[in-house]
Amino acid sequence: MKFGVPLGLLHPAAWKDVAVAADELGFESVWVPEHLVFATDLSLATYPGTSKPGIKPTTPLFDAPAYLCWLAGLTTRVRLGTAVHLLALRHPFVSARAFATLDVVSSGRAVCGVGAGWYRGEWDAAELDFDGRGARLDEAIEVVRRLWSEPVVAHSGRFYSFPEVAFEPKPVQHRLPILAGGESPAALRRAARLCDGWISMPHTLESVAPQLARLAALRGSRRLRVTVHAYALASPEEVPLWEALGVDRLIVRPWARGRDAVAGLTSFAADYGLTTR
Template sequence: MKYGVPLGLLHPAAWKDVAVAADELGFESVWLPEHLVFATDLSTAAYPGTSEPGIKPGTPLFDAPAYLCWLAACTSRVRLGTAVHLLALRHPFISARAFATLDVVSSGRAVCGVGAGWYRGEWDAVGLGFADRGARLDEVIEVTRRLWSEPAVAHSGRFYSFAEVAFEPKPVQHRLPILCGGESDAALRRAARLCDGWISMPHTLESIRPQLDRLAALGGTGSVTAHAYELGAPEEVASWAALGVDRLIVRPWSRGRDAVARLESFADAYGLERPARL
């Protein structure tokens, strides 16, 4: 089992220290979420399934691939992922360039977690149709794959058209992984058919089973990353693996100031192999 650390659940002032600790303690990956912008009008900000706003307009927002580039310079082996990046809020060139850059400067450690998003306000702010976000994301994934792998690319689609362009440098990884987040039918289909795997919402062993059954029914055979913030004893890990989960994003701390110490305790309890120091 691989273990990831959700940096987005911590104050940004702690991100570097926690990423460095994860790198040194044998965690496989660190993850950042993202939003592009928050509107001060909260009428479109209710989180799905609730009546409460899912955002606070004054929250500091960072460009996730750019921040991960900085963390790449502070670490040596831990993978650097987004959970999730709103790929379709930008022209394909922009995000394709950002993740290719991250992969190059990190020597092949980028993971591109994507999602269609739930928050209408930022789509309205940039003038893109919220109802089309899923179809737009599908097209951007297709274009991004080609930019990362083909010597020259021309495209004519529903949302984007451009004459032939060159795109260099390519990512270091032969296939930079794109993982899809979300639990709607459309998101699971996207994970199964267009992406290299799926990223779950926070789940327990019991609550994730129906989602994995749905994913399997759609033909999903890629990597499965589960947010498992309530992970119990180490013996529970085998049950996650039996379900097909190959990466658990864990939060062993309850207070942010204890994050590094709790990561150390988790690494010891779960038998993480600490890399040799250079």
């Protein structure tokens, strides 16, 4: 089992120290969330399934691939992922360039977690159709895949059209992994059809099982990497149960207060047998 660390659950002032500690303690990955912009109109910000705004407009926002490039220079082996990057809010050229740069400067440690997003406010602000975001994301995934792998690319699609272009440098990884985030039927289909894996919302063993069953039915014989946020992981004895469900990576939060994050990671690494540097 691989273990990742969610930086987005901490104040940004702690991200550097936690990422460096994760690298030194043997955690496999660190993950940065993102939004592009927050509207001040909170009527657009109700998170699905709740009655309260899911955002605070004054929350600091960072360009996730750019921030991860900085962390790449401070670390040596931990993988650097987004959970998740709103790929369809940009032209594919922009995101393809950002993640190729991250992969090159990190010597092949980039993981591109993508999602369609839930927050209408930033789509409206960017003057893009919120209701068409899923189809736009699917096409954007196709475009960045080609830019990362083909010598020259021309494209004519529903959302993007451009003449033949060259795109260098390519990512270091032969296939820079793209993981689809989200738990809607469309998100699961995207993971199974277009991506290298799926990244979940927070779950327990019991709550994630139905989603994994749906994903298994959709993917058929395709091998997918499954990443689950498991903030309530109880003990090392629980890990084989996750593995039996087909989970490859758990994103864990072994701290109750942000100030205790590094100490929590240290204890977790010892308890779960991670290899320190």
